[in-house]
Amino acid sequence: ELGQYRHYMQKEIFEQPQALANTLEIIAGGGSISPQLFGSQAAEVFAGVRRVLMLACGTSYHAGLVARYWLESVAKVPCTVEIASEYRYRESVPDPDTLVVVISQSGETADTLAALKHARSLGMTRTLAICNVPESAIVREACLRFITRAGPEIGVASTKAFTTQLAALALLTLALAKLAGRLPEAEEARYLIALRHLPVAVQKVLELEPQIEAWAQRFAAKHHALFLGRGRHWPIAMEGALKLKEISYIHAEAYAAGELKHGPLALVDRDMPVIAIAPADELLEKLKSNLQEVRARGGELYVFADAGSEIAESEGVHILPMPEHYGMLSPVLHVVSLQLLSYHAALVKGTDVDKPRNLAKSVTVE
Ligand code: M6R
Numbered sequence: 001e002l003g004q005y006r007h008y009m010q011k012e013i014f015e016q017p018q019a020l021a022n023t024l025e026i027i028a029g030g031g032s033i034s035p036q037l038f039g040s041q042a043a044e045v046f047a048g049v050r051r052v053l054m055l056a057c058g059t060s061y062h063a064g065l066v067a068r069y070w071l072e073s074v075a076k077v078p079c080t081v082e083i084a085s086e087y088r089y090r091e092s093v094p095d096p097d098t099l100v101v102v103i104s105q106s107g108e109t110a111d112t113l114a115a116l117k118h119a120r121s122l123g124m125t126r127t128l129a130i131c132n133v134p135e136s137a138i139v140r141e142a143c144l145r146f147i148t149r150a151g152p153e154i155g156v157a158s159t160k161a162f163t164t165q166l167a168a169l170a171l172l173t174l175a176l177a178k179l180a181g182r183l184p185e186a187e188e189a190r191y192l193i194a195l196r197h198l199p200v201a202v203q204k205v206l207e208l209e210p211q212i213e214a215w216a217q218r219f220a221a222k223h224h225a226l227f228l229g230r231g232r233h234w235p236i237a238m239e240g241a242l243k244l245k246e247i248s249y250i251h252a253e254a255y256a257a258g259e260l261k262h263g264p265l266a267l268v269d270r271d272m273p274v275i276a277i278a279p280a281d282e283l284l285e286k287l288k289s290n291l292q293e294v295r296a297r298g299g300e301l302y303v304f305a306d307a308g309s310e311i312a313e314s315e316g317v318h319i320l321p322m323p324e325h326y327g328m329l330s331p332v333l334h335v336v337s338l339q340l341l342s343y344h345a346a347l348v349k350g351t352d353v354d355k356p357r358n359l360a361k362s363v364t365v366e
Contacts, residue, residue, distance in 0.1 A: 007155065007343075007353045007354050008154040008155040008354045009155035009157050009159060009339075009343055009353050009354055010343055010353075012150075012153055012155055012160045013159045013160070013206070013336065013340060013343060014206055015151065015160050016159070016160050016163050016199075016202050016336060017199035017200070017202050017203045017206070018151075019149065019150040019151060019160040019163065019164050020163060020164060020167055020198050020199045020202060020332075021199040022149035022150075022151075023148050023149045023150065023164040023167045023168065024167055024171075024195055024196065024198065024199075025149070027171070027192060027195060028196065032188065032192070033171065033174045033175055033178050033183065033188055033191075033192070034175060034178070035175050035179060037146070037171050037175060038128060038144050038145075038146050038171075038172070039144050039145060039146075041143065041144065042128075042175075043179075045099070045126045045128075045143060045144055046099065046175070046176065046179055047179070048097055049077070049098070049099040049126060049176070050077070050078070050095075050097040050098070051077065051078045051079065051080070051095060051097065051098040051099070052071055052077055052078070052080075052098065052099045052101060052176075053079075053080050053081075053082065053098050053099070053100050053101070053119070053124075054067065054068070054079065054080070054081040054082070054101045054102075055081075055082055055083075055084045055087050055100065055102050055103075055112060055115040055116065055119070056081075056083075056084055056102060056103040056104060056109075056112055057083060057084050057085065057104075057109050057111055057112055057363070058158070058242065059105075059158040059161070059162050059239060059242065060103040060104050060105060060109075060112070060158070060161075060162070060165060061081065061084075061103070062162070062235045062236075062238050062239040062242070063103050063162055063165040063166055063169060064081040064101070064103050064169070065234075065235035065238070066166060066169070066232055066235045066331045067079070067081075067166070067169035067170075067172070068080070068081050069231060069232035070170060070173040070232070070328060071172075071173050074173050074174070074177050074182070074183075074328065075173050075174075075180060075182060076177075076180065076182055077176050077180070082115075083111075084102070084109070084111040084112040084114070084115035085111040085115075085366070087115045087118065087119075088114045088115040088118045092122075094119075094122035094123050094124055095124070096123055096124060096125065096126075097126075098126065099126045099127075099128060100116065100119045100126065100127045100128070101127075101128045101129075101130060101169075101172070102115065102116045102127070102128070102129050102131075102142060103129075103130045103131075103165055104129070104130075104131050104132075104136070105131070105133075105148075105150075105153055105158055105161035105162075105165075106131075106132070106133055106136060106361070106362040107131040107132070107133040107135075107136020107137060107138040107139050108133070108136055108137055108138070108362050109362065109363050109364070110363060110364050110365055110366055111363070111366060112138060113137050113138050113141060114366075116129070116138060116141050116142060117141065120141075126143070127141075127142040127143050127144065128142055128143070128144040128145070128146065128172075129141070129142035129144070129145045129146070130145075130146045130148065130165055130168045130169065130172075131145065131146075131147060131148065132147070132148045132149075132150050132153065132161050132164070133147075134147050146168045146171070146172070148161065148164035148165055148167070148168055149164065150163075150164040153361075154354065154361075155353070155354045156246070156247075156354060156356055156359050156360070157243055157246050157247050157339075157353075157354075159339050162239065162335065163202070163332050163336070166331065166335075167198065167332070170191075170195065170328070170329060171195075174188065174191055191328070194327065194328070194329055195329070198329060198332060201323065201324060201326055201329075201332075201333055202332065202333060202336055204323035204324070205322065205323060205333050205337055206336065206340075207323075208320065208322075208323075208337060208340070209340055209344075211320055212320065212337055212340040212341050212344060213340075213344040215302055215318065215341060215344075216341055216342075216343075216344030216345040216347070216348055217344070218318075219273040219300075219302070219345070220248065220250070220344075220345045220349055222250060222271060222272070222273050223250065223251060223271075224250065224251045224252070224253075224267070224271070224272055225241070225244060225250055225251070225252040225253075225272070225274070225275060226252070226254075226255065226264060226267065226268070226272055226273070226274045226275070227240045227241045227244075227252060227253070227254040227255070227274075227275045227276075227277075227338075228254070228255055228256075228257040228260065228274060228275070228276045228277070228290060228291075228294075229256070229257065229276070229277040229334075230256060230258065230283040230286065230287055231281065231282075231283050232330070232331050233277040233330070233331055233334055234254070234256045234257075235331070236277055236331045236334050236335050236338065237254035237255070237256075237277055239254075239335055239338065240252070240254065240275060240277075240335070240338030240341070240342070241253055241254040242254075243338060243339055243341075243343075244341070244345060246342075246359065247342055247343070247345075247346040247351060247353050247356050248342055248345040248346040248348075248349050248351060249349065249351060249356075249357075250345060250349075257276070257286070257287050257290040257291075258286065258290065260290050260293055260294070261293060268294055268297040268298070268299040269297060269298055269299065270298040270299070270300065272300075273299070273300050273302060274291075274294045274299045274300065274301050274302070275302045275303075275304075275338070275341070276291055276294075276301060276302070276303045277304050277334050277338075278291075278303050278304060278305040278306065278309050278311060279306045279322075279325060279326075279330045280305075280306035280307065281306075281325070281330070284309055288311065291311070291317075295317060298316070299316075300318075301316060301317045301318065302318050302320070303317065303318065303319050303320065304320050304322055304334060304338075305319050305320065305321055306321075306324070306325040306326075306330070307321060307323070307324060307325060308325055320337070322334070
């Protein structure tokens with residue numbers, strides 16, 4: 001079953017172009033953006049939605065965090081994202097005009113299911129499940145569903161489920177933007193082109209594997225790592241840190257780069273590799289000055305830099321040029337390089353990549 005691959009995780013990372021193409025098949029060819037992508041009742045459920053609340057755990061929570069940037073900037077819909085296990089046990093203020101979106105690969109995560117039931121018990125009946133398993137408990141509990149078509153994910157570390165969740169959430173963003181009259185035709189066409197091209201763009205990132213492997217060799221001996229990102233790439237830094245912890249057992253933390261001097265900078269020395277996501281976007285100049293702060297403390301920098309970011313290699317500054325800058329969908333490309341990084345770090349460390357210690361694929365208990 002593994003074919004040319006050594007582990008399911010590696011196979012699943014490399015299946016992402018296909019998983020994305022399958023998930024996005026509904027907009028292939030002449031398909032356009034509409035609520036129908038989320039089922040025949042979606043137009044009714046979406047009408048009058050004033051806010052979005054996303055509930056999920058782990059990697060699926062990170063997908064929600066990325067989508068929050070999209071929903072607020074493109075659809076102008078206020079959005080909050082909450083860890084399911086926190087939401088279900090706290091007193092919150094229910095709002096019937098909120099669309100509750102639960103995100104789950106397995107559809108069986110106990111906390112996410114309970115959070116969905118809790119939201120419904122508070123009178124929030126507009127619910128959507130974004131899930132990879134059609135017959136799962138979470139899908140059955142929600143009124144709308146979007147099934148990602150990642151195919152079975154065996155490795156405990158979630159990879160292709162995450163990128164297909166992002167694809168689904170991009171479609172949701174565009175559908176809500178269109179309903180609100182905030183998606184001019186020309187822009188819709190531009191987003192559709194970018195989405196249809198996404199599998200090819202991801203394929204190009206996969207081709208960076210040899211260089212990423214070389215980086216992994218360099219820092220697999222370290223005990224700690226810091227991941228930095230800004231804006232919609234901050235959740236990608238969080239996802240990179242989670243992946244590294246989960247399968248290589250290297251302690252990793254993620255910070256919004258602007259928070260560096262509010263504490264974590266104190267940790268930076270030559271033994272602390274700092275992995276930075278540097279897309280060529282409006283926050284690039286800010287990020288560059290954060291990186292200088294790291295360098296000034298002797299921290300070794302590993303920078304995934306988009307074409308056009310003009311960050312130069314120098315002593316202690318390693319640059320990996322990303323194939324292209326991908327606008328709103330750029331997080332989908334950047335996460336793939338971080339998946340490869342943690343996979344190869346784990347290989348160097350000799351851990352059980354597909355079944356890391358203490359973890360289960362599907363967390364059906366609290
Ligand atoms: O099946 P779900 O997406 O609901 O699972 C949520 C988390 O348990 C899961 O994403 C977990 O964090 C992964 N092992 C991360 O790689």
